[in-house]
Each structure stands twice: as C-alpha cells, then as structure tokens.
Amino acid sequence: MPKVNFKGRIRFRVMDSPESTKPTTTIAAPTSSLDPVAVQDSPISSYICNLSPLKPVKAAPVAQSFPGLNSPPLVFSSPRIHPHRQSSFLKRPQCTQPSGSELSQQDDRAINIAKGVDESGKSDTKLSCGLIFGTEEGDNSSSVDDQCGSPPGCVDEFLADHMEVDCVELNHSENLTSKQSDNVPKSSSGVADSRDSITEVEKKYDVTKDDRMTLGASPAIFDQAVEKCQEKSPFDTAPGKAEKENEVGDMPSIVCPKVEHHDHALDKHYYEHSATEDAGAGHKVESDCSSQLLLESMQIVEYKDCVQATRALSSEPVENLMLRDPKASPHHCGMRRRCLQFEGAQQNTTVNSPGSWIPSNSTTSSRSSVIPANSEFLESYYVDVPATPANMQLDNMTQPTFLAFSPRNDGTCSSKVSKPSGIGLHLNSIVNAMPAGFGAIASIKSAERGYLSVRGKKSVSMINRHRSENLENCLISSNVVESTTGSKEDGRHESHPSVAASTARSLSHYSVQPLTNDVLLKPIEQQATACGDKRKSNSGHADSLEEKKSSVTNDGDDCKRCNCKKTKCLKLYCDCFAAGIYCAETCACQECFNRPEYEDTVLETREQIETRNPLAFAPKVIQRNTEPQANSTVEGGIISTPSSARHKRGCNCKKSMCLKKYCECYQGNVGCSDGCRCEGCKNVYGRKEDSRLFTKKFAFSEYGMSKDVVNKQAIDERLDASYEERLDMVPSEKGLLHIEPCNPRDLTPLTPSFQSSKYHPSPESDPTFLESYGKSFGSPLNSDNHGMTLETGHRMVLSNHSSMDIPSLMSPMTRDWSNGSGAQLVPGSGHFSSVSSLQWRNSPVTPMTRFGGTKFVQVLDSDDNLHDIMEDDTPEILKDVSTSPNTVKVSSPNKKRVSPPKGGLHELGSSSSAGLRTSRKFILQAVPSFPPLTPCLDSKSSDIQSTSDLQGCSSPK
DNA sequence: GAGTTTGAAACT
DNA sequence: CAGTTTCAAACTC
Structure with a gap:
C-alpha cells in the first residue's frame, strides 16, 4: 500500500539522511518490530537508550504498538x-x-x-x-x-x-x-x-x-x-x-x-x-x-x-x-x-x-x-x-x-x-x-521523603480536580499549562494526607493523570498545549486557549497539528515530531511517517537528531514560572511568571520584535533572556534586556530590592496584560495554593531537558542554556545544573525556611514560592531532596530544578556563577522569590503586585533575607561541592539536596 | 483559502 | 562557526 511505499521512502530517507547508523537496521525493520528493537537494545548503551526515547518507541513498535517498550531506553523520560x-x-x-x-x-x-x-x-x-x-x-x-x-x-x-x-x-x-x-x-x-x-x-x-x-x-x-x-x-x-x-x-x-x-x-x-x-x-x-x-x-x-x-x-x-x-x-x-x-x-x-x-x-x-x-x-x-x-x-x-x-x-x-x-x-x-x-x-518522590508537606493536602487532590478545570484556563501557556497540570497532579498527590500516600498517589496519579488527562477536556487541552510547545505557548495566551480547546476537541493529540509536506514529519520542523508525539489524523501532513506504524523510523530519526543535538527534543521553553506566576500573582502579586520561564535556546527574531508567535519565546509565553539574539526585542513577557537587569538586579534584589522593583514594575506593566490572563488563572490557583505542591509536576516538562542533560550534558544543543545555566555551574551541564543549583539552593533555603522548602519542592518554582511561603506545606524538603535526586534525574527533575533552580539561582547569584543563572532565569527571579520572597517579588513581572508585595514579600523578605543569607551560606558550601560537572552527580556529591536538585538537573534542557 | 512573512531547522 | 537554504508555522489579505 501507499504506506509501504512510504515506509520505503522513509527508510531511505532515514537511512540516507539522518540516521545512517541505525537506519539500516531500524529502517529495515521499522515496521518489523523485532529487528529494530533488538538492534537498538543491544547496542544501546544505556546512554543511547537514555538519549532517545525513540528507541523505546521502536521497541514499542516492535511490539507493534508498544511505544512504551521503546521508551525505556529513552533518556528523556517524558513527564508521563x-x-x-x-x-x-x-x-x-x-x-x-x-x-x-x-x-x-x-x-x-x-x-x-x-x-x-x-x-x-x-x-x-x-x-x-x-x-x-x-x-x-x-x-x-x-x-x-x-x-x-x-x-x-x-x-x-x-x-x-x-x-x-x-x-x-x-x-x-x-x-x-x-x-x-x-x-x-x-x-x-x-x-x-x-x-x-x-x-x-x-x-x-x-x-x-x-x-x-x-x-x-x-x-x-x-x-x-x-x-x-x-x-x-x-x-x-x-x-x-x-x-x-x-x-x-x-x-x-x-x-x-x-x-x-x-x-x-x-x-x-x-x-x-x-x-x-x-x-x-x-x-x-x-x-x-x-x-x-x-x-x-x-x-x-x-x-x-x-x-x-x-x-x-x-x-x-x-x-x-x-x-x-x-x-x-x-x-x-x-x-x-x-x-x-x-x-x-x-x-x-x-x-x-x-x-x-x-x-x-x-x-x-x-x-x-x-x-x-x-x-x-x-x-x-x-x-x-x-x-x-x-x-x-x-x-x-x-x-x-x-x-x-x-x-x-x-x-x-x-x-x-x-x-x-x-x-x-x-x-x-x-x-x-x-x-x-x-x-x-x-x-512526589521528594514528597515521599519530605512528602509530609504534600500530605496535608488531600484537599489538594480536590484542587487538582479544580485544576483540571483550571487547566483550561491554564492553557494560557502551554508551559504554564504543563506546570499547572503538574501542579494539579501534585496537588492531587499532596492532597492525600499521608505523605507517603500522597507521594505514592502523586506518583500513580501523575502517571495516570497525565495520561488520562482526564477525560476532562481541559486536561487534554493541556496536553495538547504541552504537546506543542509552540502551540502550547501560543495557546498559552488566552487566545491560545480557544485554539487549544478546538485542538483539544480534536483529541488530546491535536495539540499539535502539523501540516508538513516535505519533511514527512520526521524533522523538527514538524511540531508533532518535535513534540515527541505521533501525528494525528487531524494533522494535514503529507506522507507522514510520524506514526506508530513507523515507530522505528521515527525513533531512528529522533536518535539521529538527538545525536546532533541532544536537546533537540527537549522542551523549548523551560517552564519555571508559569505556575509560579499564578502563585506569585496570588501571593504577592509577584507575577514574574513569564520571566521565570525561558526559552531553551533563545530566539533569534529580527523582525517580529518577539511580539509574534514567530518568536519561540513569545510563543512559549516566556520572556527573552540573554540567550536570545533577538533584535528590537519587545517581548511582552520580558525583554532580553530586562531579563538581564532583572536577573542581575534581581539577584541583588533579594539583597537590594529597589532596583529590581523598578525594573519589574516596568516589566510588569508590560506583562500585566499577558499576565492578567494568567492571573485570572492564578486566582484559581490561589485557591489551589494547596495544589502548589502539585505544581512541581509542571516542572515535568523540564524533565526532557533533564534527560538530555543527563545523557547529553553537551552544551551544544543549548548554548544559551549552558551559558545561563552552565555559567552558574561552570559546567555545561544543562538545566540540570540549574535544577541542581536551584534545588540545592532551594533546599538550602528550605533548610532555612522549612515551610518554604516544601512548597518550593512541591510546587514549581515560582508558585511554590509564593505559595510555598504561604503553603510551605512541607518541611521535609531535605529528605525530599535526597530521595528525589535519583528520581528527579530521570525526569522529574524539572520540578526540582524549578524550585531549587530559582532559589538556587539566587543563591548562586549571590555567588558569581549563580548570578548568571539568575539572568537566565531572570524572570525566574520571581522564582528566586520563591527561594526568597524578595526574589519572587522581583522576578514577578507583575512587580506591582509583587514588588509591593506585600506581606508576602515582606515575609519573603524577612524570611528570605534570613533565608537567603542562610541559603547563601549553604550555597557557598554547596557550590564548591558542586563540581561543575554533571549536575546530578555533583549535586549528589555536594549535598543530598543537591542530589535532588541533580535529579532536577538532569532535566536540563 | 491563498499568498506572504518569519524564524527555526537543516544543510553546506 | 557562519552563511545559506529549506521548511512549516504564523500571519495577512
């Protein structure tokens, strides 16, 4: 049938173009599941396996429909x-x-x-x-x-x-x-x-x-x-x-x-x-x-x-x-x-x-x-x-x-x-x-350790439900959405009183929930958003919501619908492929090979692409703030959200001024960062320049808020519009603060980065990434480092602020912070971290990274390296807030809310100041401990917390 | 819906 | 690494 022909083509292409190595085998047996699988598996060094989820997928194909099988090797585990x-x-x-x-x-x-x-x-x-x-x-x-x-x-x-x-x-x-x-x-x-x-x-x-x-x-x-x-x-x-x-x-x-x-x-x-x-x-x-x-x-x-x-x-x-x-x-x-x-x-x-x-x-x-x-x-x-x-x-x-x-x-x-x-x-x-x-x-894992924090919140589970509802709102930004979903999940998990239970639940739920997304359309939407980073991001905006809905309606899948005509959906041009998902019937693509039937081909292609760029499939936007935003908004009105998240590589816009979806940063509802090479950046979510100011200032802000606040205010003004949407969401979240713990899941999206980072610490994929993040660590470790650092910092902070810690851990960076301050449900961060480390590495890291990341960043900021990180995360500064309330204020784009912030800030400030100090101290220690090397290891070596961070670090995108 | 614009991805 | 080409999405009409 035509498929066969396609396969042949695909194979050839695959063979020819990207995946020379595997191609033959893989190509040969794309449909034939077994061969490819065997090939992949055997040779698969853990590394390879880890690297490309595709392999697992292939395996799945082998099974015919077992994508799952393939997955195992995948380095980048999906949040799911x-x-x-x-x-x-x-x-x-x-x-x-x-x-x-x-x-x-x-x-x-x-x-x-x-x-x-x-x-x-x-x-x-x-x-x-x-x-x-x-x-x-x-x-x-x-x-x-x-x-x-x-x-x-x-x-x-x-x-x-x-x-x-x-x-x-x-x-x-x-x-x-x-x-x-x-x-x-x-x-x-x-x-x-x-x-x-x-x-x-x-x-x-x-x-x-x-x-x-x-x-x-x-x-x-x-x-x-x-x-x-x-x-x-x-x-x-x-x-x-x-x-x-x-x-x-x-x-x-x-x-x-x-x-x-x-x-x-x-x-x-x-x-x-x-x-x-x-x-x-x-x-x-x-x-x-x-x-x-x-x-x-x-x-x-x-x-x-x-x-x-x-x-x-x-x-x-x-x-x-x-x-x-x-x-x-x-x-x-x-x-x-x-x-x-x-x-x-x-x-x-x-x-x-x-x-x-x-x-x-x-x-x-x-x-x-x-x-x-x-x-x-x-x-x-x-x-x-x-x-x-x-x-x-x-x-x-x-x-x-x-x-x-x-x-x-x-x-x-x-x-x-x-x-x-x-x-x-x-x-x-x-x-x-x-x-x-x-x-x-x-x-969750962390929760398990420290999960106590989570427990208290069975109600959270309820919240999660709400989340699902909210998710729609959350759709605002795919990233955000993700985070939200995560949060929801988290919340769910947390919801359970018993920490362990909560954690366990969360785990199960997570696994389940994500998938299920609930029949709930909303979840689906989220997924969709999640699926297509770009689209997500797009959807992220209120506008996107509608789109998402429509897409969602299609199927959860539709999140991304491609229209590829020449690439056969086997290149990153294809949103579906780039998102790691198969094309759906709703796609208008031609000669699509991004289908389960061609798992082998897909996997191979992916591998090839990953070989070139380990982070190729990592989320483009590192979500740090999305949820936090909501939180931030909720808490102190610190709405750094957008800022918190960053584009993995940064944009290169020259004509769109980062005001259109052409801009990936804009799409991702994130502000531009130093890593961006955009010209005339006017990103509503945060200008590159601003981000720097922020980040640096922010870093200082914790220490000296005034400057940051000013910048923030300006930024906030810009962001307000966009944020407001989110804010709308936020309110629900506020209610969900409990949920925050859940938010961590949001981080999940990061996970990919983790994986990549773990396996592919290579900075190549994300020079900017490395730069921003890597700087802090000195090593090119990807986001992982961030995660590491952040987490460590976070933990550190947490140690200082027991309450804070939990939230941060639980929830995504920013929210957590905001919420954390409020919720700070769990104090067991330390425990959490240690445990989480391993797990996190795999994927879950993201959450950690976010939390720890921001905080950590701040801390780091205090240090030289850290400071850089902060920049990257500038928006994250808000995140920082999480670490330290102050930071949050700063980071939040909605400084108005944030900066004034009010009690939250004060709290943060007070706590943060102390916390920060303490964190710094910790950081100082921790940092040294962190070898610039692999985040995970380093972090582990450095501290348990760091280890947890490391897990998060693994996510580096 | 067609055509244009845009910037990322891919290629050299 | 830089420049060019290709590509598909985003956008406009």
Missing part, C-alpha cells in the same frame, strides 16, 4: 513516564504490600483503563516499558532490547507487573525480559498467574478484599474482571490489540473514550507490549493487570477514574480517585499518546522490595492515616508505593526513580522504574503536562 515510574514505583512497594501495591497498580491500571486502555496502556506501557527497561537495562541491555522488541509490558502490564511481580514474583521482571518473547504465548498462564497473584495478594492482604469492598466493587466483579483479564491475556501476541480492546471493553467503565480514540495504534502497541511482556513476566503482569484492572476496574468503576476523571462514580472515593486517577488517566491518555512513541523510553521501575513490606506497612499506615476509607484505599495504594520507597530505602527510593537505570531494587525486589524518556520530553513539554508529571513525580 515519571509519573508512571512513580506509580510503578509505588506499585512495587505496594506489591510488597499487597493491598497498597495492588491499589497502586490498580490505580495505574485504572488509569490505563481510563485512558481508554489504549492510551493508558501506552502510557503505562511506556512506563512499564520503562520499568522493564530499567530492569532490563539493569539486568542486561539485551533484556532491554527484548523488552523493546518484545512487547514490553503494556502499560497495564506495567502496573500489573509491579503488582504481580511484587506479589507473585519479584523476579518476574527479569523473567519477563527473557520471557517476553516466550511469554507472549504464555499470556494465558500469565492471566492465571495474575489471578493467583491477586488471590495471593488478597490472601496476604485482607485489605485488598476489604478494599474491594470499600471500593464497592464486589468480589464477583473483581473476579470477573480477573477472568476477563485472563481471557484477554491470551491475546498474547497479535491479538494483543484486540485483547486490549477487549480489556477495555472488559473494563467498560474504565475505558475512556478519548483514550481509545486517540491512539489506537499506540494502544495497540501498548497492548501488545503488555501482551508480550505479559507473556513472560508480562503474563503475570497482564494477569496482574487484569487482576489489577479488575481491581482497578472495580475501583475505577467506583471511582470511574479510568473511564473519565469526570466520571466520579462514587462521590468520595471517586473524588480521591478522580483527583488522581481521572486526571492521571486523562492526562496520560493525551500525553501518552503523543509521547508514547518517544515516551517509550519511559522507565518503569517496579520496585519489588523484599522490604516491600515495610513500605507496604508504611503504605498501610498511610492509608489509615490519611485516606478516608475508600479513598484511602486508593490512596493507600499510592501511598504504599511512595511509602515503601521512602520508608524502605532511600536507596530504593532513589532507585525507584532510577531503577530503570539501575536495577538495584530489583535485587530484592525487582523494581522497574520507568525511565524517563528524555524524548518523551516533548511530551513533557507537551505533556509537559506530562512533564508536570515528572515534576510531580519528582516532587
């Missing part, structure tokens, strides 16, 4: 992934704790289901894949390949795996890799296993049953679901899709229409993945999935998460679920789809910890402590996961996030961590929302 990771993370721990694990898994499943199975499956698969990869990677590169090639567990598998693995077989993950191929046929057995596992779990944990009861799901239903799953499991290989569909069908309530609609192909992939994986460990997984699905479905049904966030079947439980699941699911749906391909890289980390019990205990405890009965149940699941990690082992904690990278956890408990697919970043950016997820995840 992170969430998943977290979820997976959580799951495993849950596994250790049957009830909790199950719950978490179920949640994930539910999410998947909600996604419409497919999407969820994709996202999940990705996650799962990531997890698998993680295990595999840890185990063997080949295994990874297998995963990729084989159907790395579908998303469901993901979840299921965790569950089953934990409960049933810890070794499954290992087996899975080997089994993948074999397992497929075993699917049936897998189902049985799942049942068994379920039963076992149930046995082990009376709670599960009870939970079911609580959930409202009747045992019978559950059993039925299991049966269905089992039946489905047989889908094994080819049938996978059908099976998935079936599953979906099985999970009637669960299925989310959108998801299904979105990416059948992807879903299929996932499905296949799941099937394949299921076959091996996958079987268990599937069974788990099925069981989980059942459970989830049960829960979901009650919660109706999967189906749609909107669907809140049961009121209370539903709410909790809704908050989590719905969002997640919806999110995931949209995000995943898009990101799936790239996301494939996602790392799934199923942490099976022998000590899982401990976690489980914690989780259980969390349950009791936090969640109300039913909701608790779910929460408990979430909680379990996080709890386990936290409790379990900081190591594990970190591992979970990193597990993908290092299978340590696997040891005792196989923990599969979905690696963040750096590439997924696009998604992140897109998803950004997803990204949010990352951040969220990271935050």
Whole structure:
C-alpha cells in the first residue's frame, strides 16, 4: 500500500539522511518490530537508550504498538513516564504490600483503563516499558532490547507487573525480559498467574478484599474482571490489540473514550507490549493487570477514574480517585499518546522490595492515616508505593526513580522504574503536562521523603480536580499549562494526607493523570498545549486557549497539528515530531511517517537528531514560572511568571520584535533572556534586556530590592496584560495554593531537558542554556545544573525556611514560592531532596530544578556563577522569590503586585533575607561541592539536596 | 483559502 | 562557526 511505499521512502530517507547508523537496521525493520528493537537494545548503551526515547518507541513498535517498550531506553523520560515510574514505583512497594501495591497498580491500571486502555496502556506501557527497561537495562541491555522488541509490558502490564511481580514474583521482571518473547504465548498462564497473584495478594492482604469492598466493587466483579483479564491475556501476541480492546471493553467503565480514540495504534502497541511482556513476566503482569484492572476496574468503576476523571462514580472515593486517577488517566491518555512513541523510553521501575513490606506497612499506615476509607484505599495504594520507597530505602527510593537505570531494587525486589524518556520530553513539554508529571513525580518522590508537606493536602487532590478545570484556563501557556497540570497532579498527590500516600498517589496519579488527562477536556487541552510547545505557548495566551480547546476537541493529540509536506514529519520542523508525539489524523501532513506504524523510523530519526543535538527534543521553553506566576500573582502579586520561564535556546527574531508567535519565546509565553539574539526585542513577557537587569538586579534584589522593583514594575506593566490572563488563572490557583505542591509536576516538562542533560550534558544543543545555566555551574551541564543549583539552593533555603522548602519542592518554582511561603506545606524538603535526586534525574527533575533552580539561582547569584543563572532565569527571579520572597517579588513581572508585595514579600523578605543569607551560606558550601560537572552527580556529591536538585538537573534542557 | 512573512531547522 | 537554504508555522489579505 501507499504506506509501504512510504515506509520505503522513509527508510531511505532515514537511512540516507539522518540516521545512517541505525537506519539500516531500524529502517529495515521499522515496521518489523523485532529487528529494530533488538538492534537498538543491544547496542544501546544505556546512554543511547537514555538519549532517545525513540528507541523505546521502536521497541514499542516492535511490539507493534508498544511505544512504551521503546521508551525505556529513552533518556528523556517524558513527564508521563515519571509519573508512571512513580506509580510503578509505588506499585512495587505496594506489591510488597499487597493491598497498597495492588491499589497502586490498580490505580495505574485504572488509569490505563481510563485512558481508554489504549492510551493508558501506552502510557503505562511506556512506563512499564520503562520499568522493564530499567530492569532490563539493569539486568542486561539485551533484556532491554527484548523488552523493546518484545512487547514490553503494556502499560497495564506495567502496573500489573509491579503488582504481580511484587506479589507473585519479584523476579518476574527479569523473567519477563527473557520471557517476553516466550511469554507472549504464555499470556494465558500469565492471566492465571495474575489471578493467583491477586488471590495471593488478597490472601496476604485482607485489605485488598476489604478494599474491594470499600471500593464497592464486589468480589464477583473483581473476579470477573480477573477472568476477563485472563481471557484477554491470551491475546498474547497479535491479538494483543484486540485483547486490549477487549480489556477495555472488559473494563467498560474504565475505558475512556478519548483514550481509545486517540491512539489506537499506540494502544495497540501498548497492548501488545503488555501482551508480550505479559507473556513472560508480562503474563503475570497482564494477569496482574487484569487482576489489577479488575481491581482497578472495580475501583475505577467506583471511582470511574479510568473511564473519565469526570466520571466520579462514587462521590468520595471517586473524588480521591478522580483527583488522581481521572486526571492521571486523562492526562496520560493525551500525553501518552503523543509521547508514547518517544515516551517509550519511559522507565518503569517496579520496585519489588523484599522490604516491600515495610513500605507496604508504611503504605498501610498511610492509608489509615490519611485516606478516608475508600479513598484511602486508593490512596493507600499510592501511598504504599511512595511509602515503601521512602520508608524502605532511600536507596530504593532513589532507585525507584532510577531503577530503570539501575536495577538495584530489583535485587530484592525487582523494581522497574520507568525511565524517563528524555524524548518523551516533548511530551513533557507537551505533556509537559506530562512533564508536570515528572515534576510531580519528582516532587512526589521528594514528597515521599519530605512528602509530609504534600500530605496535608488531600484537599489538594480536590484542587487538582479544580485544576483540571483550571487547566483550561491554564492553557494560557502551554508551559504554564504543563506546570499547572503538574501542579494539579501534585496537588492531587499532596492532597492525600499521608505523605507517603500522597507521594505514592502523586506518583500513580501523575502517571495516570497525565495520561488520562482526564477525560476532562481541559486536561487534554493541556496536553495538547504541552504537546506543542509552540502551540502550547501560543495557546498559552488566552487566545491560545480557544485554539487549544478546538485542538483539544480534536483529541488530546491535536495539540499539535502539523501540516508538513516535505519533511514527512520526521524533522523538527514538524511540531508533532518535535513534540515527541505521533501525528494525528487531524494533522494535514503529507506522507507522514510520524506514526506508530513507523515507530522505528521515527525513533531512528529522533536518535539521529538527538545525536546532533541532544536537546533537540527537549522542551523549548523551560517552564519555571508559569505556575509560579499564578502563585506569585496570588501571593504577592509577584507575577514574574513569564520571566521565570525561558526559552531553551533563545530566539533569534529580527523582525517580529518577539511580539509574534514567530518568536519561540513569545510563543512559549516566556520572556527573552540573554540567550536570545533577538533584535528590537519587545517581548511582552520580558525583554532580553530586562531579563538581564532583572536577573542581575534581581539577584541583588533579594539583597537590594529597589532596583529590581523598578525594573519589574516596568516589566510588569508590560506583562500585566499577558499576565492578567494568567492571573485570572492564578486566582484559581490561589485557591489551589494547596495544589502548589502539585505544581512541581509542571516542572515535568523540564524533565526532557533533564534527560538530555543527563545523557547529553553537551552544551551544544543549548548554548544559551549552558551559558545561563552552565555559567552558574561552570559546567555545561544543562538545566540540570540549574535544577541542581536551584534545588540545592532551594533546599538550602528550605533548610532555612522549612515551610518554604516544601512548597518550593512541591510546587514549581515560582508558585511554590509564593505559595510555598504561604503553603510551605512541607518541611521535609531535605529528605525530599535526597530521595528525589535519583528520581528527579530521570525526569522529574524539572520540578526540582524549578524550585531549587530559582532559589538556587539566587543563591548562586549571590555567588558569581549563580548570578548568571539568575539572568537566565531572570524572570525566574520571581522564582528566586520563591527561594526568597524578595526574589519572587522581583522576578514577578507583575512587580506591582509583587514588588509591593506585600506581606508576602515582606515575609519573603524577612524570611528570605534570613533565608537567603542562610541559603547563601549553604550555597557557598554547596557550590564548591558542586563540581561543575554533571549536575546530578555533583549535586549528589555536594549535598543530598543537591542530589535532588541533580535529579532536577538532569532535566536540563 | 491563498499568498506572504518569519524564524527555526537543516544543510553546506 | 557562519552563511545559506529549506521548511512549516504564523500571519495577512
């Protein structure tokens, strides 16, 4: 068919142009999943894998529809992934704790289901894949390949795996890799296993049953679901899709229409993945999935998460679920789809910890402590996961996030961590929302550590819901949107009283929510926005909102619609491709190869592009302030928002004066920075010049506000218009302040950068980036550094300001700050940071970066290096505020509000002054500790906090 | 909807 | 690294 021809063309092109190395193999087997996968996997150095989420994607293709599989390798995990990771993370721990694990898994499943199975499956698969990869990677590169090639567990598998693995077989993950191929046929057995596992779990944990009861799901239903799953499991290989569909069908309530609609192909992939994986460990997984699905479905049904966030079947439980699941699911749906391909890289980390019990205990405890009965149940699941990690082992904690990278956890408990697919970043950016997820995840993780802060906020979950609503508003800026989504997610997570639970939830939710995006259109919109950075940014504006909506209406996917005619959607010219998402039917592109069918080609191409520019797929706009803006506005009216965010590379506008969407900075709703080479910059969000003044001044501002304030005022005036829109959003956010913690997810979008940075610290991609950020660190480390620095600073600050810390950690930089000051929910930053570090690195970093970044920046600013950073983040200055209230004031474009700021400022100022001082001191220490080298490592070495930062740092874009 | 403008991406 | 070309989005009419 024409496709074939296309493929041929594509292959040729691919071969010819960009991806000479892989091309042949990849090209050869683009459609043929296996070959490419194997190739990718085997050779894949972790590095490569990490680098391109595409690989995972390829793997997915191999699975046919398992983008997820591919994802594992992806360096840049999409935010989504992170969430998943977290979820997976959580799951495993849950596994250790049957009830909790199950719950978490179920949640994930539910999410998947909600996604419409497919999407969820994709996202999940990705996650799962990531997890698998993680295990595999840890185990063997080949295994990874297998995963990729084989159907790395579908998303469901993901979840299921965790569950089953934990409960049933810890070794499954290992087996899975080997089994993948074999397992497929075993699917049936897998189902049985799942049942068994379920039963076992149930046995082990009376709670599960009870939970079911609580959930409202009747045992019978559950059993039925299991049966269905089992039946489905047989889908094994080819049938996978059908099976998935079936599953979906099985999970009637669960299925989310959108998801299904979105990416059948992807879903299929996932499905296949799941099937394949299921076959091996996958079987268990599937069974788990099925069981989980059942459970989830049960829960979901009650919660109706999967189906749609909107669907809140049961009121209370539903709410909790809704908050989590719905969002997640919806999110995931949209995000995943898009990101799936790239996301494939996602790392799934199923942490099976022998000590899982401990976690489980914690989780259980969390349950009791936090969640109300039913909701608790779910929460408990979430909680379990996080709890386990936290409790379990900081190591594990970190591992979970990193597990993908290092299978340590696997040891005792196989923990599969979905690696963040750096590439997924696009998604992140897109998803950004997803990204949010990352951040969220990271935050969550951190939360786990310090999560306490989060806990207090189950209400947050509610908020999250609102967020979803708000999201629409948030659409304002894609970046912002992302952040918002993240925040929402975060909020959700946080919402749960029990920190661990909250964290776990957040993880699960994140993973889920992003995907699910809720059926809620809003979420979708967000996703869309997230998807297309440009568009997002565009949409970011109020105007964009409408557009987004329209696009959203299309599908969550549409966020980006390309019209490529010559590039076949395999170049960065293509917004879809650049965003790490597949082109949708709504696209008007011609001869599009950016489709699941051509995953291999896509992955290869991506790899090639990434080879040239590791940050090519990183979000163009580093969102730091978006959410914060809202916060800032809320708090002190410090509306530095726009300023906080920056364009990765900076624009080069000469005629548009940065006042049109031609300008990427403008598109991204971010101010121009020193990195920009624009001429006659009049960027409403912040002029390059201004940014400098700001940044520097700002840096000083903390120390001496007056100058900054003045500049800010001027800027604010300009920004006010644009900001007002945001502000509008903000108000809601204000209400959401609680949510702020959630905001961290927003950061998720950054994650991509992380990944890239991690793997590709190369400054090439982002000279400006490096410059601004790198300067501070001295090393070219990308944003990671920033993240590192920021985080460290943040932490440092946090140490000073316990309250502040939490918020910052929790929420994106700015908001967090503002909110942080107010909310400062959690004081456990320190703990948080340490834990987060690993995880963050993968993807979640972003959040960290934001927070820490800004603050840190300030601190740094005090130092020479830091100062530069500040500049980059100038707008971020506002962020700085977060670190120090003062900074916030300064940074906020809406200085009027901010600067006066009022109490907030004062508070900040007072606290900040002290905090800053203290932070500085810390920084001084920390900085030295930070070798300019890799942010992550450095940060780690320097401080735990720094480590957390590092995670964030990994995100560097 | 067609044509132009714009700036990023890709290429040399 | 700089310059040029190509490309697709953004914009205008």
